[in-house]
Amino acid sequence: MDKYKIGIIGCGYVGLITGVCFAELGNKVICHDIDKEKIVKLKQGIVPFFELGLAKMFTKNKNRLSFTISVEEVIENSDYIFICVGSPSRNNGEADTTSLFRVIDQINSYVKTYKMIIIKSTVPVGTAKKVKELLKEKIEQDLIEVISNPEFLREGNAIYDFMNPDRIVIGADSFKKAKNVARLYQTFSCPILLVSNEDAELIKYASNNFLAMKISFINEIANICERVGADISKVSYGIGLDHRIGNNYLQAGLGFGGPCLTKDLKAMIAFCKRVITYEPHLLKAVLKVNELQPELVIKKVKEVLGNLEGKRIGILGLSFKPGTDDMRNAPALKLITSLVKEGTELIAYDPKANKVAKELLKDQIEFAKEPYQVSYQSYALIIVTEWKEFLDLDYEKIKSYMIKPILVDGRNMFDNDRIQKLKKMGFQYFGVGRNLL
Ligand SMILES: NC(=O)c1ccc[n+]([C@@H]2O[C@H](COP(=O)([O-])OP(=O)(O)OC[C@H]3O[C@@H](n4cnc5c(N)ncnc54)[C@H](O)[C@@H]3O)[C@@H](O)[C@H]2O)c1
Incomplete structure (x- = not known):
């Protein structure tokens, strides 16, 4: 039986691996990407990049995975929504969070029932706070929680790293909200750190x-x-x-x-x-x-x-x-x-x-x-x-x-x-x- 309904926004290295691994853990996963060609390939069962062991795990779990070009469909069909879009360097070195905030705008328009919005992308300290300001109305209506859950996997070893992490870091503004997301990782034996959003954001940058x-x-x-x-x-x-x-x-x-x-x-x-x-x-x-x-x-x-x-x-x-x-x-x-x-x-x-x-x-x-x-x-x-x-x-x-x-x-x-x-x-x-x- 499927455990949780998980949504993934951004099917790059981190997003696709997160989606496939959560499916492997028994969850129902729906994935979205702005890149239509990528979604067409994924629907055909083609993994769009090389990562050791990914294609095999993808095929094994294809019944728990679905792909869509509609963000709305992801929001409707999942309780935990992971944002895994890129945060590339701008010319001045700053992290470009344009994609993340584009997704936040869409979430603001489409969310109608209670959702956990989980930022997996690596974003500068203070980003979750800005996201909460933008989603203020929805948060006041108790429809949205904003969680920071940075990813530490290494390409080339990504599946192993996701499934065998050294730690899981979950940042939230309350222990209860962070614990709710910790349930997704309950089968892992590593320490699960429940911290503030700022702590989580900084742990990721400081580690790298x-x-x-x-x-x-x-x-x-x-x-x-x-x-x-x-x-x-x-x-x-x-x-x-x-x-x-x-x-x-x-x-x-x-x-x-x-x-x-x-x-x-x-x-x-x-x-x-x-x-x-x-x-x-x-x-x-x-x-x-x-x-x-x-x-x-x-x-x-x-x-x-x-x-x-x-x-x-x-x-x-x-x-x-x-x-x-x-x-x-x-x-x-x-x-x-x-x-x-x-x-x-x-x-x-x-x-x-x-x-x-x-x-x-x-x-x-x-x-x-x-x-x-x-x-x-x-x-x-x-x-x-x-x-x-x-x-x-x-x-x-x-x-x-x-x-x-x-x-x-x-x-x-x-x-x-x-x-x-x-x-x-x-x-x-x-x-x-x-x-x-
Ligand atoms: N690659 C790694 O090894 C790694 C490890 C840990 C953390 N991270 C972090 O995870 C994040 C994602 O990294 P990545 O390597 O997976 O990037 P990526 O470029 O491989 O993937 C990002 C995906 O997001 C999609 N996207 C962009 N804007 C979108 C939008 N508005 N809506 C939907 N989809 C959109 C892109 O089409 C792309 O498929 C980054 O913040 C990165 O720093 C990466």
């Missing part, structure tokens, strides 16, 4: 900003390693063994990207400056280190190859991380833009993201159908995304295709044994922050 800080921190230490003859893989391991620090998000490389870490860092910096007139020195440094990281890799390539003009370089991996085809804020984009400016001829391959990348980069670079193609007549290969399959490529074959056997491991994915094998084959290997004696 902290993760970004860990990555920029280890990249800074990696840059120091290169100058003092230390090896970041050992240093990072040594730091991470301290349980107060932990070893997650301590892998040096080309820096962070994706739909959240950069956007949420920029949004927090902009919020501090404009809304609360506070200068976030640390957060600004985290962003700066990340922006410089791909440039340091290019510098390394130039030190070996000299002028890059007209030289062909192969790129392995484009998505912002393995397990997804998401290219939003992918470090590959920054790296490729800079290399194209240098006059480099680029050819790239990604196991999943070629199509998405082609739409973004158009004919600025060539795309390979298979990984070996990027090595033909190349002066260097740069690993940008640590897809596991890159470890198992035939590097003898790759070397035989290359003009110069230079391998830049922008993700430090090769361990010492593998690096020694590559060196024996004749490769010149460069990692990030690695001193390989």
Whole structure:
């Protein structure tokens, strides 16, 4: 028997995964998106993006899932309405909440019976308060509650993360309202935090900003390693063994990207400056280190190859991380833009993201159908995304295709044994922050 009637507004990564997972938990879920093509595909049973395990779970639960282009239909047919629309960066870094407020206007027009409006999108502190002001009449008529319930899933691991969260954060202006939403997560064994809307909104930003800080921190230490003859893989391991620090998000490389870490860092910096007139020195440094990281890799390539003009370089991996085809804020984009400016001829391959990348980069670079193609007549290969399959490529074959056997491991994915094998084959290997004696 279906448990609860859940509505999802915005069927992107978070919305669709939330909808499919709630269906898996036995709920009846109705999903809406403004993008009609997306809804047509979903109605045909086609998942519009790649995420590990999603298509399978989607098919398994198709009887509990429905899709509509009408927001009204979602509002009528659900008690808990999750808003999962995007909150992208504006040019000045602020979070653009236009989509969220468009949905709130529609909710204001269509709600006739009691509904929980749950904001899952990542939105700046104070947004739920503004939403409540807009929905004031409906709230006074006891028709609407506004809840903040940020999402912490990671793309590439999204289904697992949704089903096995470290915590659920529910922000509301009363314990009773928050508990009502906590029922949806009752089968989970993690802590469920019942807090204010402001607490919930800030927990989300602070978490992502902290993760970004860990990555920029280890990249800074990696840059120091290169100058003092230390090896970041050992240093990072040594730091991470301290349980107060932990070893997650301590892998040096080309820096962070994706739909959240950069956007949420920029949004927090902009919020501090404009809304609360506070200068976030640390957060600004985290962003700066990340922006410089791909440039340091290019510098390394130039030190070996000299002028890059007209030289062909192969790129392995484009998505912002393995397990997804998401290219939003992918470090590959920054790296490729800079290399194209240098006059480099680029050819790239990604196991999943070629199509998405082609739409973004158009004919600025060539795309390979298979990984070996990027090595033909190349002066260097740069690993940008640590897809596991890159470890198992035939590097003898790759070397035989290359003009110069230079391998830049922008993700430090090769361990010492593998690096020694590559060196024996004749490769010149460069990692990030690695001193390989
Ligand atoms: N992607 C992640 O890993 C992740 C993780 C945690 C939190 N978040 C947050 O969740 C939110 C959604 O992120 P996402 O990655 O799913 O974004 P997305 O861009 O993949 O999806 C947003 C969806 O909302 C739809 N949409 C936009 N305006 C709409 C409207 N007015 N009515 C109905 N649908 C509308 C879009 O068509 C799109 O399908 C963001 O605030 C993001 O910061 C994302």
